[in-house]
Amino acid sequence: MNRCLAYISLLLLCWNCNPENEGHNKQKQGPQQSGENYADEEYVMVTTIVNFPMYVNHDQHAFTRWGQHRGVRTSILGPSEWDIQAQIATIEQVIGTRPTGLLINGTDPAIAGAIDRAVEAGIPTVVYDSDVPQSKRHSFLGTNxxxxxxxxxxxxxxxxxxxxxxxxxxxxxxxxxxxxxxxxxxxxxxxxxxxxxxxxxxxxxxxxxxxxxxxxxxxxxxxxxxxxxxxxxxxxxxxxxxxxxxxxxxxxxxxxxxxxxxxxxxxxxxxxxxxxKRELFTWYGAQFLFDMVHDTNPLSVNDDVAGITNVPYAVNTGTFALTKENMSVFLEKPAAFLNFPDALLVYNKAYE
Missing domain, CATH: 3.40.50.2300 (Response regulator)
Known part of the structure; x- marks a missing residue:
């Protein structure tokens, strides 16, 4: 009986060591351990109109804070104008760098092909803000x-x-x-x-x-x-x-x-x-990427072989309404903003 158990354990060990079974990213490291160093990991956000104040003050701010909290590197890329073809070109360039994870603003259905190529390249890929449901993205987080x-x-x-x-x-x-x-x-x-x-x-x-x-x-x-x-x-x-x-x-x-x-x-x-709730769908979108890479919540002994992803397929982060009566708590920046580099808190000068 003990000899049989030892043989089964050896088979499982060999399976998990097989490079062909690494799954969607070669950097997958197994369940997260406290005290581990993730400084070599890079998570990339790709959007368009990259300097647009709403994106900078909410999406990019939350994504960068998440990276600081998690101890990983983050990069934010994309064209300065609303240019979908340029966003697609940026995604294609990023695929070649093999980032740890890719967080993509779902600006237009036309980016589906680029998303598919990222997934096919083995890069954990999450779409946020607006879904691209015809793509192969692993997960989507955004507003209904x-x-x-x-x-x-x-x-x-x-x-x-x-x-x-x-x-x-x-x-x-x-x-x-x-x-x-x-x-x-x-x-x-x-x-x-x-x-x-x-x-x-x-x-x-x-x-x-x-x-x-x-x-x-x-x-x-x-x-x-x-x-x-x-x-x-x-x-x-x-x-x-x-x-x-x-x-x-x-x-x-x-x-x-x-x-x-x-x-x-x-x-x-x-x-x-x-x-x-833009801060939510970018923060948790990044965390979903991390969870995919590190198998923080596995559903089986090998989710990739099972053909499943260990994060939700789609998440509605919610909606709320502001009127003159309930707006007061939004007039000042939260503490998280006050502790963030002022260089990233850009406001649209065209509005002034």
Whole structure:
């Protein structure tokens, strides 16, 4: 009996030592042990408009803090403009460097092929913010934008009393934006006296949003509300309403809680901010990569052979709404921000 057990143990040892069974990353080290040094590990975030303040102050800030907390190296890469092809090229370049893990902003369905190549190269790959469900990504963390759309729709109904003309602004074609639009429309479809008089693609550009908002107000002087699905859309609409002297008369709802938007909310120019928990999906997205590499929570003796991944396939990190009544705790930076290098706390000068 003892001889049989010894033979089985030897077989298992040989299996686990076989280079062909290393799984998705050659750096996999088994369950995490306290006191281990992970300084040689590098986790890379790839986004687009890499200097965009919302990304810097929330996503990148949380990712870098996570790296400091975990004792690993982190890098943040991507083009300075909204350039999907450049983001794809960046992912392709990063694949060649064999990082420990890859955290990718799911900016557009077109990046699916690059995500697949990262996975096929054996790199743990997590997508955040907007999902790319047709890709082979190991996991996704982000907001349910349908829920964001319904929250905005419910506020629009309340603000307008269930009647009036409204307009949508955002980016066309993105999975998250389309889900948000669908949520908005599903709510207002129950209110026949609310009319959507236009849907506009402002490319997430403040100047374009402001120009569109000005033209819309001229064409529809009886407009009741702007529904803006990017922070830049919201800022452009709010500034236009403010300059037109129609604060409070034309309502504005938008997304996320950047300092400039909080100021406009406090002034009453914006009535509601529907917010993502961006720090959560980047922090835990990075942790999922670490857990994949180190088998921190294995489901079997060899998850790769079993064809399973030891992290959730998709996580909804949640949504919350801010109004003038509950915004006060967001006016000051949390302690985590105060302990972070000021160089990374960049604000959009175009907003000032």
């Amino acid at each position: 934008w349908y829920d964001m759309g319904t929250l905005m729709g419910e506020e629009i109904v309340s603000l307008t009393g269930g009647k009036g003309k409204i307009v949508y602004l955002g980016i066309f074609g993105l999975t998250n934006m389309e889900d948000g639009y669908r949520g908005l429309m599903d709510v207002i479809s129950d209110y026949p006296d609310i009319k959507l008089v236009g849907r506009y693609d402002d490319k997430a550009n403040t100047e374009i949003a402001a120009k569109l908002a000005s033209d819309i107000l001229a064409a529809h002087p009886d407009l009741s509300a702007f529904c803006a699905f990017t922070p830049m859309s919201g800022f452009g609409c709010a500034q236009t309403v403010k300059e037109a002297g129609r604060v409070g008369e034309v309502k504005v709802t938008t997304v996320n809680y950047e300092p400039e938007l909080l100021k406009l909310l406090e002034e009453g120019v914006i009535q509601q901010l529907v917010c993502q």
